[in-house]
Amino acid sequence: MLLILLGVLILHLIILVLLFVSTAANAWTVGGSSSTDLWYNCLTTNGGYHCRPASNEDWIQAVQALMVLSVLFCFFSLIAFVYQLFRLVKGGRFFFTAIFQILASLFVMCGAIIYTVMGPQGDSSASYGYAYVLAWVAFPLCLISGLIYIVLRKRE
Template identity: 80%
Template sequence: MLLILLGVLILHLIILILLIVSTATWTVGGDVNKDLWYSCQTVNGGYRCQTASNEDWIQAVQALMILSVLFCFFSLIAFLYQLFRLVKGGRFFFTAIFQILASVFVMCGAIIYTVMSPDDGAGSQFGYAYVLAWVTFPLSLISGLIYIVLRKKE
């Protein structure tokens, strides 16, 4: 039982780290690097950065990704709290709800970014953080489902 709890905890920490990385850096290739927060480009040998556009869709993606990180963190705290306070035989429903909500938020943010991101011409592509966001979606969903099935035993 200890190995299962340790495995679930490690999976949860990996998901949280991937969510933080994917929220911080959504790079797009070429001479222009764009993420959720900044748009940087090489100009005359220098590197110039501006804040991301004020369009509604990018702000929605920013908010959804921040919410996914927060809900994943809250579910980790809830898991640790329930691990010590939950009655024998109880299930981790509260933790599961938070983790599934984090999964839904990251999925919605990635879908909005996929649909609304402008095509900047040749050489434009999605970066590694975009892929990390799509990887964390099924991982956090699976983690949430594991929390639903998991029971506390002594």
Template identity: 80%
Template sequence: MLFILLGVLVLHLIILILLIVSTAASTWSVGDTGSTDLWYNCKTASDGYHCKPASSDDWIQAVQALMILSVLFCFCSLIAFLYQLFRLVKGGRFFFTAIFQILASVFVMCGAIIYTVMRPDNHTEFGYAYVLAWVAFPLSLISGLIYIVLRKKE
């Protein structure tokens, strides 16, 4: 049982790291002249590398909010798991943790879908931060489902 709990904890930490990196990294779209992320649009010009804030469109603000919410819910889920690990009665399930983790999964999925549909330049390729967000989605969903099935044993 200790190995299962340790494995679930490591999976949760990996998901949290993936979400933080995908939210903060500067490569959601990559083109010939620069990169775009949730926060900045960076271009390479003859006089150097210049970054300006991301557009103030509603869709990019929605993606920003959803990605931040996914990080917060994943972190709250980790705290809830650690709390329930020591306070939950024997035989109890980690429902509270599972709800937070599944919500984090839904938020990251919605954010990535909105970015996919509304990205400003269709001539660019998706960057690694975008891919990390899509990798974090099924992992957090699986983690949430594991928390629903998992029971605390002595």
């Protein structure tokens, strides 16, 4: 049982790191000498690195909010898991933790979908960067983790 709990905890920490990196990294869209993330649009010219804030469009603000919410809900889920690990009665399930983790999964999915549909697509040399891929990798892991918490029972 200890190995299962340790595995679930490590999976949760990996998901939290993936979500944090995908939210903060400057590589949602890369191409040529430019890179775009949720917060800045950066351009490399003549050896200089120039960044300007992301646009004030509604869709990018929605993606920003959803990704920040996914990180927060994943973190709160981790706190709830540790709390329930010590306070939950024998045989109880980790429903509260599961709900937070599934909500984090839905937030990251919605944010990635909005970015996919509305993202910058004018530059033909641009492609999606590693932060975008990490967000999509975090989505199923987060969902699977939430489902594991639903099934998981506390034992002595």
